[in-house]
Amino acid sequence: MSAAAQARPEARTGARPAARAGSRAGRLAAGAAAGAVRVFLVLAALFWLMPALGLLISSFLSPTDLNRGGWWQALTAPTRLTADNYERLLADDTITGALLSTVAIAVPATLLVVGLGSLAGYAFAWLEFPGRDWLFLIVVGLLVVPVQVALIPVSELFGAIGLFETTAGVVLFHTAFGLPFAVFLLRNFFAEIPRELLEAARLDGAGELRLFARVVLPLGGPAIASLAIFQFLWVWNDMLVALVFADSANPPITVALQQQVRQFGNNIDVLAPGAFLSMVVPLVVFFAFQRQFVSGVMAGAVK
Numbered sequence: 001m002s003a004a005a006q007a008r009p010e011a012r013t014g015a016r017p018a019a020r021a022g023s024r025a026g027r028l029a030a031g032a033a034a035g036a037v038r039v040f041l042v043l044a045a046l047f048w049l050m051p052a053l054g055l056l057i058s059s060f061l062s063p064t065d066l067n068r069g070g071w072w073q074a075l076t077a078p079t080r081l082t083a084d085n086y087e088r089l090l091a092d093d094t095i096t097g098a099l100l101s102t103v104a105i106a107v108p109a110t111l112l113v114v115g116l117g118s119l120a121g122y123a124f125a126w127l128e129f130p131g132r133d134w135l136f137l138i139v140v141g142l143l144v145v146p147v148q149v150a151l152i153p154v155s156e157l158f159g160a161i162g163l164f165e166t167t168a169g170v171v172l173f174h175t176a177f178g179l180p181f182a183v184f185l186l187r188n189f190f191a192e193i194p195r196e197l198l199e200a201a202r203l204d205g206a207g208e209l210r211l212f213a214r215v216v217l218p219l220g221g222p223a224i225a226s227l228a229i230f231q232f233l234w235v236w237n238d239m240l241v242a243l244v245f246a247d248s249a250n251p252p253i254t255v256a257l258q259q260q261v262r263q264f265g266n267n268i269d270v271l272a273p274g275a276f277l278s279m280v281v282p283l284v285v286f287f288a289f290q291r292q293f294v295s296g297v298m299a300g301a302v303k
Contacts, residue, residue, distance in 0.1 A: 059273035098256035117182025189223035
């Protein structure tokens, strides 16, 4: 056996510990980098949630304590927290009526957009009719139309037909401006359904409505859920459309809080709990269905 052949096993045995040490060092470096990223994300999330935390704590402080200092005083003296602000707020007919008015606007506007958008998305994806592609391009073009452009002409139209300062007028406005995005999202999602699946259902005798209800809607659940969440959050947090078209005697919660600011500029014991109540519902909806929201938007917009 030559000297080179005898040295080869020794070279191999010497390389293995070095490779092991290198892989161990690489894993440690990767773990340290991942840990640093997690710490950064946690700190960023805490920084982003700081205003909401301050609003929550302020809503449980009395007016005297709020005038004495900032919300952070409750961190060192938690006994100052009280629920009196919420008791007074919920006893206020204006705020409770505004919450009910917001629900009466947000729920129908969401259901209409989801229902009409689903039907239109299925039609653009799987039905053949003249001018289908051109109509879809027009729908996509409507995505860039700002809400502010339509305020004056729609106000004149609603005034002429008796829908100005009504809940129905606000719902129709939100539905009209929510439909382009709904059709765009659901059409792209429905178009990815395998054609063979639809053809098999047609061969079994399913008509278009049954095919839509039994096959397309169940498969489009993530996109429909994400659309419903997006539309509900937009309508619930809207103030511009509600300020223009809603009934001034029974406005939504955003307008009601804005009126409180105008009438009582330093009335933080009313504004803080009211603002937090208006923020709780969309936060709960979003965090409860965020997986469906992200998966549906990405599937409809990217595929």
